[in-house]
Amino acid sequence: MNFRLSKILFFVVVLIFCGVEKAASQVVVTGSVEDVSGNPIEGAFLHWEEGGTVVGITDTAGRFRAELPAARVGEKRTLVARCPGYLSLSLPIKDDTRTLRFQLETDALNLEGVVITGTRTPKSLKDAPIITRVISAQDIAKVDATDVGELLQQELPGIEFTYSMNQQTSLNMCGFGGTNVLFLVDGERMAGETLDNIDYSRLNLDNVQSIEIVKGAASSLYGSNAVGGVVNLISREAAKPWSVNVNARYGSHNNQRYGASVGFRTKRWNSLTSFQYNSCGDVMFPDPKVEGEQNAYEKIYAFRTLNFKERLSYEPIQRLKFTARAGYFFRERFSSETANDRYRDFSGGLKANYRFIRNADIELAYSFDQYDKSDFLHAFRSDVRDYSNVQNSIRVLYNQRFFRKFTFTIGADYLYDYLLSYMFVDGGSESQHNIDGFLQLDYEPSQAWEIIGAVRYDYFSEFKASLDGLTGKLSGIYKKKFPNGQLSLRGSYSGGFRAPTLKELYMVFDMASIFTIYGNQNLKPQTSHNFQLSLEYSRAKFNVAVSGFYNIVDNSITTTWNKELNGMQYVNIQKMDVVGAELSLNARFDYGFGASASYAYTYEHFPKGVPLTTSTRPHALTAKVTYDHAWKKVALNVVLSGRYMSGLTSDEYTSLTDLTQTTRVHYPGYTIWRFNTSVTFWQALRLHFTIDNLFNYIPKVYYSNSPQTVGISFSGGFSLDIDQFNFKKNKKR
Amino acid sequence: MKHNCRFTLFLVILCASVGLLTGCHGICDWIYDDPEEDLLDPSLPDGWKELSDDGLSGTLYLDASSYTRWNYVDWLNTRYTPLDFGTDITPDSLAAIEPVAWDFAVHRYDVKTHGGRAAETRYTSIDELLSDCRSANTVGEWLSTQGIQLESDVWCDSVVTIDMSHMLDGYLVYLPSFYNRQISHWLDVNTSQMPPIYTKSDRIYVLVTGDGRAYALWLKNYISSGGVKGFMTIGYRYLGFLVEPLR
Incomplete structure (x- = not known):
């Protein structure tokens, strides 16, 4: 044992010294x-x-x-x-x-932008071996979206946010639902869920530097839930010595948004504090226009949200950086006359990054996230909590570059997951420990080739993951450079893994005396095998990419009727497949014009008799035309964007208790266009105006998966960067 | 450099403190209210939350959260009788175990009377109702001048649901029962979507018992302080016999 340990130590020492370059x-x-x-x-x-x-x-x-x-x-x-x-x-x-x-040449398409999510090491977008889609801060500002759902739908095909029961938001990303897409904020997981989806309204876009989207499994780096993809929101740091921004927006249905941020930057310190308040009144759905049909909901409930974020970093010496963050989120939904639904989140974290030598760095991070749900009961003026998910995690991540061609990444996480829930017996609580370790080797034999392999093992205290907890990845890129462009061929295999949640293991929930939903302590983790291939050609002002993927998903976790229990129970189901392809074009033209379009095709195959039916619209398209022009003191920006989601035909079961008979159901497709324009004066005051649902699309019947629009809507507002005014100059005058 | 070391130490201490403070089971518990147990005053009769000294008015608090329970209220004797039964109950077997004396009964949000009659009034304020009633010679005269039409219970086969568990099979199990449509308007439950939409009426109802006593009653709340639906808080005021002036 000692001999083995000393061998490992020797290997680590050799790796570190390989990175040290001797002076010559x-x-x-x-x-x-x-x-x-x-x-x-x-x-x-x-x-x-x-x-x-x-x-x-x-x-x-x-x-x-x-x-x-x-x-x-x-x-x-x-x-x-x-x-x-x-x-x-x-x-x-x-x-x-x-x-x-x-x-x-100007990087009109942001191909040099640095991405980190696909490999956990910084890579330029055009050279990253994992297909990564980036939405920059400029893109976010142009679309003027408030939260991540609104933005992702507008920017990417194959992503749809709809309602599930009780108007809870539900995600579908190329056939994968909320439990299979991992959302991160600066690489950290988020606590809490409702009907298998995190609270997406927590992810407001204030002070977001960029959003990186990696489609496909990534469990070998991120562990559980990274089956269908990873969405990572990367926060902005203060870029100027000081900055102050105030902004406001007012729109249809009394939609109001107010925000402010204050930042400063010194040689060692960097701080950015932001605050946002958003509210909207009830949005009444019109009566159904099809006889015999009824809307799934009468109205969209009024709400208000409040979001506070602070990010502070300190660099005591050049190689060492500490980052602290804190956040508070509050959402209130006015869903009934007797009680308001309240959702709160408290988050915080501390991170230390240290660069040992030129080619090695280590990161130590502690993260805390608590998501609570409560009911504010009008009659008693009391706020009663019935759900709290608390996640404490610690991570260590070490990167070492050696022999100039290898980058070695090793890391481990510990997560303590605590859940108090009204869905447990007597509103009790459960908890579990998760420990994992992962290893990644990035090999770049030449400027044309790069290959990455990774392996990870996850241990969970509440169930035996055995070999299911082991996930791997192998991906590569081949780049062929031309005088005016680059052709990239990417291919990858990646394993996906989703651990059963505490809810799925221990739930005993009486569903309005109709039936009880039971957890299942014999659940196995869901696993997947994801294969991807893509070809991309990029020039300075033009980019075209085509990609295809094939997923084999085994042991998906869902509920089905259990005759013995006379209720629903969580179970693993047999293998299913998800296949898809995507084509995207992106171009910048002269005189400030730009255009992009993406098409995604998704096909889900479920074996007969499994308690799931397809809910994914097979065809999706997004398109955008932009125009930017800057004069001396004024800049104009115009964006026309649209998305098309095809109709969906699904054979749905006629009964929850008997999966033998189906009925064919068709949900109509839709197209929604949006027009944004903004004018910026002196690079300080931006006035913006938006027309959403430009062609006034109104569903004939509001199903759960219908777009949540009641027709054309308008909004307008301003954003003022106070620091952009040159006070010294003005004083002299 | 000394300063840097000191600051690093500060951060380490801060980190440890934050870790300790946050705890594994969360922070800021103080934001929330503990659901107070709905303890009733032991000096009051069972089922009563409030009772005036003269016995004319009070507030009832009934646990109607179960589909297999009728809650019987006897105003005359200030008595509350919860009666639990199984899903195999029949009207006859229920009649055999019902209390002898009672004025009205509540099952979930359904109401029946013991041979009484009831009506929904236009009033949302008990003070206004009493003021108007006081100006009449008798309670009966006030009812007739206000055009309040009392309605007897009706026999219903498919209103009082006692078993929801077959909903997924396409049917519910009902207990055929008398049912007062007027008072049952006090809470509308729209089940066309999940979760159902509850709409509480602010109106005041008049119930005239089988022996001619008139009461005004109104639904104050239908949830417990812990947020559980089916806990009925009912305010009432005894008005007097129909042939008498307001008490």
Whole structure:
């Protein structure tokens, strides 16, 4: 045992020292970085590509001076110039190279944007071996969405947020529901669920830097629930010495939104505090226009939400960074005359990142998230809690780059999950421990190839996961560079895993005396095998991608009728398949025009007799046309976006207790368009106006999966960046 | 550097404190109210939450959360009798175990009277009702001047549900029973969607018992302080015999 341990230690020490590069005699290269028009670019970074290290930075005239170690015999080297907003460019360094001139093209499609979710290590979007879709802060501002659901539906095909029972929001992402898509905030899980979905209204878009969406399984990095995909919201840090923003929006149905944020940045400190309040009145559905049919709901309940977030970071020394965060969320739904439904969340976390040496870093993180549900009873003026999910987690993550071609990632998490629920006997509580460990190796043999393999094991105290807790991943990218573009072929296999939740294990819930829903302590974890293949061609202003996926899902967890119990019970069901394909086009044209379109096809296959039927619309399309133009003091932005969801035909069971007879049901398709325009003055005051459901689509009957619109709606507002006004200048005047 | 070490130590302590404070089972419990047990004053008769000194008015608190229970109220003797039964109950077998003296009974949100008659009035304020009633010579005269039409119970086969568990099979089990349509308006339960929509009426109802006593009654609440539906809080005021002036 000791011998084995010493071998492991020796291996780790070797890995660390491999990353240390010895000082050698140096070569000085000077030059300039400019745009295609010849204008100098200030603040561009020069990287020695093989090592990835920054060796120089351009001054105000776009000039740089880079010191590089002398080349070994026969060594081919390149110098890369990178600058946010531009496509990076690499130029070869020969033995006699002493000056270089870089001309960078504008990165109109954000292909150089850094993504982290697919591999847990930073990668540029065009080079990431896992297909990742990014929605930037600029995209978010253009669409003027309040929460993540509104945004994702608008931006990505195959994503639909509908209602399930009691108007609880339910997600379908390419055939996968809420329990199979993992939502993260800065890489941290979220507590709480209602009818198998987290509270999406918690994910407001205030101070979000970007949203990364990875479709397909990712359990080898993120564990349970990452079966159908991962959506990671990445928070913004303060970018200026100080910043103050106030904003407001008013819209149809008395929809009001008010927000404010305050930030500051010093050499060591960075803080961003944001606050948002949002409310809306009742939205009454019109009477059904089909005889004999009735709406699933009479109205959308009025609500109000409040969201507070604070993110503070401190860098005592250059290599060490502490990040603290805290958040409070409150939502109140006015669903009945006797009681209001209240939802609260308290979150916090501390994270320390330390860069040991140039090529290694470690992250230690503690995260706390508590999601509560309560009823405010009007008659008693009392707020009675009946649900609380508390998650405490600790994570350690270590990255090491060695031999210049390998990146090794190792990590482990501990999660304590506590659930108090009205769905347990006498409103009691249950808890469980989850410990996992994961390992990832990223191999980049050349600039054209990259292969990543990962393996992870999850242990849960409340059930035996055995080998089901083991998940793996193998993915790769092949890049072929052309003078004006890049062709990328990506392929991957990834394992998915979803542990039974405490609710599914221990529930005993009386459903209005009609039946009881029972948990099942013999549940097995749900597992999946996901295969993906994609081909992408990118140029500076044009990008086209086609991808396909095939999922085999085994042991899905759902409820079915149990004759012995005379009630519903959670069970595992036999294998099912989900197959799909996606095509996306993205282009920027001259004079500020841009266009994008995406189409997604999804097919679910359920074996006969399983207690699930398809609820996924097979065809989905999103399209967007944009126009941006900036004058000296005024900037205009116009966005016309639309989404089409096809009709859905499903053979639904006629009875919950007997799965032998089905009836064919058809839900109509729909198309909804949205028009946004904004005008920004002095880069400080932005006035925006939105027309949603531009062509006034109104469902004939409101089914649970109908879009929650009652026709055309309007909203308008402003956003004021107070820090953009130059007070000093004004004072002088 | 000294400052940095001190700050690092501060953060470590902060981290540990936060960890300890948050606890594994959550924070901020104080935000919420504990559902008070609906303890009734032991000095009052069972089923009574309030009772005036003169015995003319009071508040009843009945546990009607079960589908297999009738709650009988006897105002004359200030007596409450909850009667639990099985789903195999029949009208005859229920009649055999019913209390002898009672004025009205509640099952879930359904109401029946013991040979009485009832009506929904236009009043939402008991003070206004009493003021108007006081201006009449007798309670009966007030009823007739107000055009309040009293309605007897009707026999219903499919109103009083005693077993919901067959809903998924397409049927419910009912207990054929007398049923007072007027008072049962006090709570409308729209089951066309899940969960059902409950709409409580603010109106005041008049119940005239079989022997001619008149009461005003109204539904104050139908949930317990813990949020459980089916706990009926009912206010009432004795008005007097029909032939008498207001008491």
